Amino acid sequence: MQASLRAEQPSSGRERHRPRKSYRLTLDKMRAFLRRHPVLVYFLLTFVISWTGALAVAAPALVRGEQPSKDAGILMFPLMILGPCISGIALTYFLNGSAAVRKLFSRMRPNQAAPIWYLALAVPPILILTVLSLLSRLVSPQFTPGLFWQGVFFGLPAGFIEEIGWSGFALPHMIQGHKLLPQSALLGFLWGLWHMPVIDYLGTATPHGPYLLPFFTAFIAAMMGLRVIIAGLYAGTGSLLLAQLTHASSTGALVAFSPARVTAGGEAYWYLGYAAALWIVVIFAALRFRHDGSFVRHTG
Numbered sequence: 671m672q673a674s675l676r677a678e679q680p681s682s683g684r685e686r687h688r689p690r691k692s693y694r695l696t697l698d699k700m701r702a703f704l705r706r707h708p709v710l711v712y713f714l715l716t717f718v719i720s721w722t723g724a725l726a727v728a729a730p731a732l733v734r735g736e737q738p739s740k741d742a743g744i745l746m747f748p749l750m751i752l753g754p755c756i757s758g759i760a761l762t763y764f765l766n767g768s769a770a771v772r773k774l775f776s777r778m779r780p781n782q783a784a785p786i787w788y789l790a791l792a793v794p795p796i797l798i799l800t801v802l803s804l805l806s807r808l809v810s811p812q813f814t815p816g817l818f819w820q821g822v823f824f825g826l827p828a829g830f831i832e833e834i835g836w837s838g839f840a841l842p843h844m845i846q847g848h849k850l851l852p853q854s855a856l857l858g859f860l861w862g863l864w865h866m867p868v869i870d871y872l873g874t875a876t877p878h879g880p881y882l883l884p885f886f887t888a889f890i891a892a893m894m895g896l897r898v899i900i901a902g903l904y905a906g907t908g909s910l911l912l913a914q915l916t917h918a919s920s921t922g923a924l925v926a927f928s929p930a931r932v933t934a935g936g937e938a939y940w941y942l943g944y945a946a947a948l949w950i951v952v953i954f955a956a957l958r959f960r961h962d963g964s965f966v967r968h969t970g
Contacts, residue, residue, distance in 0.1 A: 704765060708843045713860060715757040716835060723749030724867035743871030750868065751828055754835030762839055774838050778914070783907035790903055790912070793951060794896070794920035798927050801943040812932050813940055816874075821925030829918025836861060836897075837904045837913040850905055851898060851956060858897025862890030873937045874928045881934040888941035895948030896920050902955055 704711050724746040728738040762770050798815075805813035836857065844853040869886050870877050878885045896917075904913045924944075932940065 701764065704761065708761065708765065709840060712757050712761055712835070712840050712843070715761070716753040717864060718753075719756055720750040720753030720864060721867055723752065728867070737877075740871060740876060743868055743876075746868050746871070748827070750864075751831045753864075754832045754840075756835075758835030758839035774834070774910070777838070777908060777910035779909075780911060783903075783909035783912045787903065787907050787909070787912055788915070790899070791915050791919045793899065794916070795923035795927070797947040797951070798920075798923045798944055801940060801947055802927060802929060805940055805943060806929075809939075810936065812936050813929050814931075815927040816930045818926050818928070821928075822922035824925045825918035825920065825922030828921045829914045829916070833900075833910060833914040833917050836917075837900060838910050841901055841904060845901075845905075850901060851952075854898045854901030855894050857901065858894030859890060861897055862893035865889070865893075873924075873932075873941075874930060875932050875934040875937040878934040878937070881938050885934065885938035885941060888938050888945055891945035892941055892948055895945055895952055898952045899948065899955070902959070906959075 727742050727746045727749065731738040731742060759771060759774070762774055802813050802815040806815070840857055841854065844857055865872070866886075869889065870882055872889065873885070875881075900913050900916050903916060904910065929936070929940070
């Protein structure tokens with residue numbers, strides 16, 4: 671009997687090691703899949719985290735068959751912006767380890783870009799004020815720019831937290847072997863679509879009613895144009911801080927200068943004007959830098 675027990679011991683040892691081997695095999699398979707499809711995994715994870723957070727806030731009202739309140743809509747934002755950030759950091763670590771995460775955060779140093787590049791931060795507020803001023807003079811006084819200066823600070827959390835994922839992880843992987851302009855426009859489209867749970871809480875003319883779809887369309891067009899600009903700045907400098915501040919500049923200016931008395935239809939109209947202005951800048955930059963290979967030198 672003792673002999674039989676001794677004979678069973680090696681088998682028992684092998685059984686103890688099987689779960690560990692199985693875990694390693696599963697981890698290796700996950701890492702291999704992620705290396706083949708980093709962009710797909712990033713967007714799936716980002717949308718799941720962000721939209722689950724938004725749903726958690728909206729769920730009590732939805733269960734009662736009610737529309738979530740504006741306060742609930744505002745509470746969704748802090749949870750949603752965590753999605754791009756968490757996904758970007760987690761996938762960077764999972765793919766390349768802690769050294770890659772440190773390198774990611776090192777791109778937030780102010781000296782990563784020459785001072786002249788930071789002039790780009792003035793582009794979004796200048797475009798917004800120009801569009802609204804023209805519309806208020808040529809179309810209707812309802813487009814008179816607002817002056818909610820505290821709105822500038824609304825852009826800081828969105829810019830600094832979100833861009834860790836959008837610019838820090840998604841963009842570099844999307845443009846590997848592809849051109850910057852179409853890939854950054856695609857990123858902008860997905861970025862705009864990501865706002866879907868809170869789209870009716872953006873702007874001042876909420877709810878947008880029958881103008882929700884035109885407003886959402888104009889919003890996505892604007893986000894695509896802005897994303898191409900942010901991507902160009904990040905590609906040209908390698909500065910994550912510059913991308914974060916440009917994002918914050920646009921979001922803050924949208925809140926600060928949004929017309930107080932604009933209608934839902936008017937809001938869709940002026941967002942479309944902002945989108946057109948952004949795309950004019952994109953076209954100008956694309957023509958200016960079409961032969962400049964250094965424009966994408968820092969994206970690897």
